[in-house]
Amino acid sequence: MSRWQQVFLALARPASQAYGAALRIRAQAYRRGLLRSWRPPVPCISVGNIRLGGTGKTPMVAWLLTWAKERGLTPLVLTRGYRSRPPFLPYPVTPASPVDEAGDEPLLLAQHAPWARIMVDPDRVRAGRKALAEKPFDLVILDDGFQHLRVQRDVDLCLLAPDDLDADWNRVLPAGPWREDASALARAHAFLVGCEAMDEEMLDVLSRLRLGTQRPIYRMEFRIPAARQMHGTEKRTRLHNARALLVTGVARPGRVWRLLQRDLGVHPLGHLTFPDHHPFSASDWHSIHETATRLHADIILATGKDAVKLAPLADERLWILDLTVDFSPITAHPPFSQWISERWGAQEHL
Template identity: 30%
Template structure:
């Protein structure tokens, strides 16, 4: 159902326009909720620590997690001790907040939190109430800066900096609010974020027309690095893919982007898309011919069921130099916490 909706949303037309009354109601509820936090009718937690939020205003994958991993690495290089806060989609831990490590069970903690714990080595906390996670970090002195993976629509925790990420090709789809289109919030929301980012080339018409308020976008490149055997840990260079028939497996928000990446690296891809956050079983990875290549997010869920020829394509995020310079300048400004909206 999710994949079908996204195919309808990410077109130039609005085949679900008959649902416009629901989209209007959804937009009214979103604005009402945001005003409740702004006007003090709902409580907001103001952390003494900087709060950096990486998110989007559209449904589907835009490259948030790779950028979150880069941001954590950059903060560490500047001497910060970051802690990642995540809602943990599909997580069912025994208690909240749940401290996630590299060997945590993704079925209990969520796939993205475990992946980020493996990639960054920093503490990762899962809790749908991010303010509660923030208070835990402050109390236990786990770090000195909070990085929220997703959470642009989470207003109960005041934010220092917001990063809104778009996929360059898909943009805002048909530009309508859910359920007519893929927008979680009105496009005007970009006026209040600190950074607008685009992964890939800005092909969608919204970028040619210009974002509200004349917001400029920084470019972020997703760079494949190596192939890693999920079973043995063996590493292969990207040239290993050239001319090779592979079964591309992706249970992410935008599987087509992953398959395109494999094709660009010279592989002959047999695509096998799954729903985002799909819980894999062994027979999902059984194919008559060729190795399996999947994303790092899927890999954390498949370690226990992977055969000898299952590989992960590791990818890093590389933002443009202008973003890095502006970010460093912003981080030097004290006392900037506030609630957006």
């Protein structure tokens, strides 16, 4: 750590402590009923995190939507729709919604799960009440909901990055990336840690979390099982000989690169990185097209949330990467699918 970073952290620490204290008071006010909250009439699962930035919330919500379908449940997703610009609120997202109105992640969820209702509204209480008044649902999924205490939940899933349990532990804004201090973790019913490998060093890091809670901890492993044409029907599970250019506008672009090599066997000719949630423009696609031509790339690979923004601009060379998650228990608890089903069953019969 440089001297200037040390000076900044020293100056930011009082503000960080004050901010953390204010959020503790806020959480206590909700817990004691001093601030009003809404209890959905059906079980509610919240998917959220403790830090700013991506930890895999959208793939987690997508997994829950598939899990719900397999159980014959009709799910409702309440999301604020980061960087969306809906013409009205609440805004129901369909697979055909314009991406600039719906937002990249809500549109991706709607295309992944057309059997679900995806509602965009910063006021998720308003969105939930309206959707449930119009149609019955069996399950509410609260996207990015760990700090959204206005909606009561039955299952609170907290997604963590490895750095959350190591260098970033309890480093609250503005001194670090955490939205709340470590006391907030007591609200979680389970923790899901997105890590690529589970070695002795990672287990040592996880011991910090296990000391403070008896909640189940699961490793959340991301996979890319296939790539498919955005404007076509072809789908491949291996891309050994493909001449590919990778384009990403996500929080952790390096992870996508590594997954491509591990899961699809492709070594991209190049990698164009853009900021997370980047609003791709025609000039961006022109630059991507020129780079692909210069590298003699046959296909252009993009993550799902990038592909929905590139689709109106791109030609047949654009391929979308399917992203899924697998879970393995780190603590002595049942497999995640069994655990969430048991939690659901307990709430279903209350």
